[in-house]
Amino acid sequence: MSEASYDPTSLEGVPEAGRERLEQNRQGLFTSDLSVNEFLLIKQAAFDPLGLVVGSSIYHIGVQVAGWKRSQEMTVLSEAMYHARQLAMTRMEEEADALGADGVVGVRLDIGRYEWGQNMAEFIAIGTAVKHRAGVLHRAPSGRPFTSDLSGQDFWTLLRTGHRPVGLVMGSCVYHVAHRGMLQSLGQMGRNIELPNFTQALYDARELAMERMQTEAQELESEGIVGVQLQEKSHGWGSHVIEFFAVGTAIVRSDEHGEIEPPTPVLDLGR
């Protein structure tokens, strides 16, 4: 899949108002969608929030026709879904870079659909740019700011374990599940049996999405991925075409001796 080119100084596509906002952030006023707890914990972890960063891409998703009776990946759609998200992520990273950030926490990836555009979707990446107070480098090996979908609390805990996030990793697979032929349906009618072609199609698609996510993590030279979510959605392509999307945060070990103190069981008296 094509790599979105990355230019740390680029603010391409950011409108005038956006540039002004980033300029304000650069002068010291931060904006963030952090809750109070998250804000305090990020401060505690020796990071400062710099500003809310956004990347957006409105993408036209091409058309692909699958054989009625074939289970197959819809490569055109897979690539579209992946590339559009990557564009949005890259733009968000570029905004973070413009603020001189080390990385972005609390990244959310959303897909918006509008009535005015069929086959069209807006891909949005949004998060809070943060910078280490003492200037310790926390970027990804590629030189880009790190990205992660971890909350402020998770970010703090992760740093305490001696790990740090390097990047949000994702894999997408859009898959067409074959229709059953008339004869096949008749043959299976009324029996208690597994439907192997359906199982295989869903299984294959999920595995492909996970494998792609793992490849991304490998490229980042990470140690592992935490918090993987496997989402399943049909974006209006009809019921037989489903997107499987795997997303998680890749982490590396930054401190050999990092270890959390033994937790104390706590009884919550609220409610």
Add this chain to the structure above:
Amino acid sequence: MTDADRDASAETREREQAESLARIESGRIPLQAERRLREMATSGAPFSSTLSVDEFALCSKLGLQPLGQVLGASVHQVGWQNLPWSSSWGGGLICELDVIAGAWEEARRRAFDRLAEEASHLGADVVVGVRLHRGAHDWAAGAVDYVVNGTAARLSGSARPGRPLLSDLSGQEVWLLHQAGYAPVGLVAATAVFFVSPSYSTQWARYMTSAVNQELTDFTQGVYAARESALGSLTGQANANGADGIVGVRIEQATAFHSFSVGSSIGGRGDRQGLIITLQAFGTAIRQRERADLSPPRANMELGR
């Protein structure tokens, strides 16, 4: 890519798909999955996990090393269920719908077996944080879809051969149990599907004397029968595993009215109505490993909100 190359790769793909299908039919995992796992196990690639950061932090405390995210899935067709011929129709009837229950049981067994197979390819001892999803797709009417995923992990210093142990407990819960001297021994699950055909007295109570408060005993009994059957099966499985008890049992119950005619199969139409009760129960069986006392929890008042 030349045309010849493309033909060759299309041919390989076809062949692999056919092989995957054959594997699925025999209850195993497809080729693609096995390849991903083998690569992960041998190449020292990054692990992947569904663990939250908190769970990940606790895993290292427990000596659990996450290896990779694993998956099991099965789409299963529900066969025709014939209602029994019975002379006691008028007096009401409660019976188990074993074909429908069997479809759920089989789908679940296959999904769990695949989850365990994936985990054993990674050389795992346990699968923690197993999550279950059950669904139906509109393109597969009358079929049930069972998906389970979790994180395969190895216990440090163990060489526990055989089938990896499954548990739907989160990392936090495993840690707490460990502190209290307990260890999970396996996931237990059961499905019961029961059919209730109301007796004349119940029908009379529902339709004719609707102003009166009274219990509809047939329906109560049906729900009881389904619950006892599922829970009985859970206890049986836990006993077979040598467990001391089951924690975190969840019971999901769905009831629906269906019309039917006497002697026909479920799903047909008819002049009578009956209730189908589907009940699913899951939990993790645990065993006491040693006598240990959990330090008394600290009371904590949340200041937020």
